[in-house]
Amino acid sequence: MELEKFTVREGEIYGFLGPNGAGKTTTMKMILSLVMPTSGEILINGENITKNKQYLNQIG
Secondary structure: OOOOOOOOOOOOOOOOOOOOOOOOOHHHHHHHOOOOOOOOEEEEEEOOOOHHHHHHHHHH
């Protein structure tokens, strides 16, 4: 799975579309810290998600 940059703005709704095996569920699991990325990092408001789990209260 390759995803260079993905920006979600507050108040907007997004969806993941793609064929089976494209990484939609894996991406969501990584955003929710259920699965850790093997490379790269996920930033929310400029902060690495592995260092601060408080952002989970804002996702839904």
